[in-house]
Amino acid sequence: MKKGILINIAKALLLARWRQTLVAATGVTFSIAMFITLLSFMSGLNDLLDGLILNRTPHVKLYNDIKPNVNQPVNDVAAFKDKHNFISSVKSDAARIAIYNSGAIMKNLDLDNRVLGFTPRLTAQIFFNNGSTEITGALNGIDPIKEAKLFHFNEYVTSGDAIDLNNESNTIILGKGLAEKLIASIGTIVQISTSNGERFQLKVIGIFQSGLKDFDDVQSYTSIKTVQKVLIKPNDYITAIDVKLKNILLAPALAKEYARVYELDAEDIQTANSQFETGSFIRTLISYAVGITLLVVAGFGIYNILNMMIFEKMDSIAILKATGFSGSDVKNIFIYIAVSIGIFGGLVGLLFGLIISSIIDQIPFVTAALPTIKTYPINYNPNFYIIGIIFSLITTYFAGWFPARKASKIDPVIIIRGK
Amino acid sequence: MNQIILEAKHVNKYFEDPVRIKVLSDVNFTINKGEFVSLTGKSGCGKSTLLYVLSTMDTAYDGEVLIDQEIMPKSNESFLAKIRNEKIGFVFQFHYLLNEFNVLENVMLPGLKLAKFTKEEIEHRAYEKLRLLDIEKLALKKANQISGGEKQRVAIARALINDPHIIMGDEPTGNLDKKNSDLVFDLFSKIVTELNQTLLIVTHDESFAERTNRIIKMEDGRIII
Numbered sequence: 001m002k003k004g005i006l007i008n009i010a011k012a013l014l015l016a017r018w019r020q021t022l023v024a025a026t027g028v029t030f031s032i033a034m035f036i037t038l039l040s041f042m043s044g045l046n047d048l049l050d051g052l053i054l055n056r057t058p059h060v061k062l063y064n065d066i067k068p069n070v071n072q073p074v075n076d077v078a079a080f081k082d083k084h085n086f087i088s089s090v091k092s093d094a095a096r097i098a099i100y101n102s103g104a105i106m107k108n109l110d111l112d113n114r115v116l117g118f119t120p121r122l123t124a125q126i127f128f129n130n131g132s133t134e135i136t137g138a139l140n141g142i143d144p145i146k147e148a149k150l151f152h153f154n155e156y157v158t159s160g161d162a163i164d165l166n167n168e169s170n171t172i173i174l175g176k177g178l179a180e181k182l183i184a185s186i187g188t189i190v191q192i193s194t195s196n197g198e199r200f201q202l203k204v205i206g207i208f209q210s211g212l213k214d215f216d217d218v219q220s221y222t223s224i225k226t227v228q229k230v231l232i233k234p235n236d237y238i239t240a241i242d243v244k245l246k247n248i249l250l251a252p253a254l255a256k257e258y259a260r261v262y263e264l265d266a267e268d269i270q271t272a273n274s275q276f277e278t279g280s281f282i283r284t285l286i287s288y289a290v291g292i293t294l295l296v297v298a299g300f301g302i303y304n305i306l307n308m309m310i311f312e313k314m315d316s317i318a319i320l321k322a323t324g325f326s327g328s329d330v331k332n333i334f335i336y337i338a339v340s341i342g343i344f345g346g347l348v349g350l351l352f353g354l355i356i357s358s359i360i361d362q363i364p365f366v367t368a369a370l371p372t373i374k375t376y377p378i379n380y381n382p383n384f385y386i387i388g389i390i391f392s393l394i395t396t397y398f399a400g401w402f403p404a405r406k407a408s409k410i411d412p413v414i415i416i417r418g419k
Numbered sequence: 420m421n422q423i424i425l426e427a428k429h430v431n432k433y434f435e436d437p438v439r440i441k442v443l444s445d446v447n448f449t450i451n452k453g454e455f456v457s458l459t460g461k462s463g464c465g466k467s468t469l470l471y472v473l474s475t476m477d478t479a480y481d482g483e484v485l486i487d488q489e490i491m492p493k494s495n496e497s498f499l500a501k502i503r504n505e506k507i508g509f510v511f512q513f514h515y516l517l518n519e520f521n522v523l524e525n526v527m528l529p530g531l532k533l534a535k536f537t538k539e540e541i542e543h544r545a546y547e548k549l550r551l552l553d554i555e556k557l558a559l560k561k562a563n564q565i566s567g568g569e570k571q572r573v574a575i576a577r578a579l580i581n582d583p584h585i586i587m588g589d590e591p592t593g594n595l596d597k598k599n600s601d602l603v604f605d606l607f608s609k610i611v612t613e614l615n616q617t618l619l620i621v622t623h624d625e626s627f628a629e630r631t632n633r634i635i636k637m638e639d640g641r642i643i644i
């Protein structure tokens with residue numbers, strides 16, 4: 001009842017000056033719309049760029065690095081044990097790039113409920129024989145079904161079907177750049193040779209395009225079995241296990257744990273791709289900074305309108321106080337005015353933000369580097385809308401608070417004497 | 420049965436600006452229920468100042484003001500606002516109606532603030548007051564669409580809406596012509612006799628003052644009779 005009367009007065013004052021109110025609300029609308037658009041677009045862009053690298057990168061990669069053994073024999077000799085031993089010309093031992101006991105490790109990963117999934121991998125350095133020239137390349141042995149499920153592999157296979165790697169033996173999927181160099185298309189037979197001099201003939205069943213040129217120029221995919229055959233290795237020979245976690249934030253901790261438990265090297269995604277997170281962070285920061293700046297400007301608009309209103313309505317404020325409205329009642333009236341400008345302007349702003357972002361979503365954006373992208377990316381995250389309306393409420397509240405406080409302090413005696 | 424409604428005890432007030440001057444010195448008086456009192460005196464003798472002190476809007480004074488035998492505190496802004504809302508009605512020289520509202524809504528405002536009755540009851544009571552002051556037909560007009568005399572009558576209706584203990588007026592007829600100020604005087608007499616209201620009206624108008632029950636005369640911040 002008491003609140004109702006204050007709201008009624010606020011409404012009457014608002015409607016009496018609806019033109020100025022509309023201008024103030026438009027300021028809020030504009031800034032919220034920009035805020036939503038910017039944030040949706042920037043975070044769409046973030047997702048896209050993240051997708052480019054992060055989606056394809058394992059959260060934890062288990063492998064054996066080529067490096068010198070830390071346990072050199074001299075350190076085990078009793079006489080030199082507590083000494084500092086200088087050993088020069090230590091050589092790496094390459095024999096251990098295979099993951100020992102890979103079957104058991106994979107069984108354990110299967111049971112680990114922090115793990116979303118994993119795929120074994122086997123990589124061989126090979127040469128593609130193209131007439132008289134040899135092109136260096138990498139042959140990745142993968143499990144196409146798991147790769148598609150965990151790392152969106154199928155999205156980058158622009159022609160052919162990755163599953164065919166399982167269906168047909170001696171098949172290969174080439175990177176787009178590599179295929180161009182080899183003048184290969186689906187059905188072409190390419191010849192490869194290993195560093196040991198073994199030669200193989202593989203049939204091209206697909207072309208993939210990741211969007212990263214350096215990658216597409218050297219990489220090729222086949223089944224794990226084929227690589228094992230090429231390298232003349234047993235069928236438990238794999239060189240890496242790519243693990244995808246349920247919670248990406250656990251990656252550094254789990255990488256350490258796996259490295260310790262399985263006695264191999266483990267690299268987490270944060271360490272491998274720290275620059276991407278920085279980029280995303282900066283883009284998000286810019287969106288927020290622009291949105292908040294615009295809102296502050298809109299806030300000043302509201303501040304001005306309210307000051308003007310209070311100046312014009314001195315008499316009304318004086319009589320309200322004389323007839324029993326307290327200072328805080330008067331303050332609330334003006335805060336209601338400010339906040340309703342904020343709610344109205346903010347909601348319309350959200351709507352416009354949605355409209356503008358869906359228009360951007362329709363603008364064609366075709367680039368060779370991103371085969372799966374057809375239009376500009378937009379992220380319709382409802383959180384942006386919630387943050388937007390909260391921001392607009394907070395700014396308008398503060399914009400209203402100062403003039404409202406001034407109004408609450410008006411001394412009716414001074415006004416009434418002045419008449 | 421003389422029930423004291425308003426009492427001033429040793430009220431002193433100074434203005435500091437530009438030099439310290441005493442505007443009210445040792446003001447003492449009481450007003451009983453149902454009295455129609457006028458407050459007169461030369462311009463600048465402190466009538467308005469006294470009225471603002473009595474109305475609780477001005478709290479920078481020494482001494483005591485009692486409304487309905489209750490001492491008015493000098494801080495506690497919201498308590499004083501409540502007192503004004505419930506126990507005091509105001510009529511100023513200027514009407515101070517809110518142009519955003521119509522006549523009826525203007526009259527209802529202090530009632531809605533008090534919220535002692537439902538909105539329907541307050542509306543009904545507002546119509547009663549308007550009828551008493553013979554301006555019922557203006558109820559739905561906007562406040563800026565009526566004449567000066569009518570505005571002043573609406574202001575009286577607004578002062579009456581919460582059935583206050585006392586109605587205070589600072590030259591309520593000051594802006595009106597003879598005909599309209601006679602009309603307002605008649606209405607004041609009517610609410611004193613019909614509603615047993617108590618009135619304290621500051622006026623310059625000799626003939627107005629003479630027709631009231633009692634005259635308080637001021638000179639240089641003192642009450643002389």
Ligand SMILES: Nc1ncnc2c1ncn2[C@@H]1O[C@H](COP(=O)(O)OP(=O)(O)OP(=O)(O)O)[C@@H](O)[C@H]1O
Pocket residue numbers: 434435436437442460461462463464465466467468469
């Ligand atoms: N804010 C103020 N600061 C300083 N002096 C003031 C202030 N307000 C009023 N005064 C002085 O106080 C004295 C009393 O003023 P007040 O308005 O009460 O007189 P009044 O009796 O109502 O006069 P009038 O009949 O002309 O309305 C005057 O001398 C006036 O100059």
Ligand SMILES: [Mg+2]
Pocket residue numbers: 466467468589
């Ligand atoms: Mg005066």
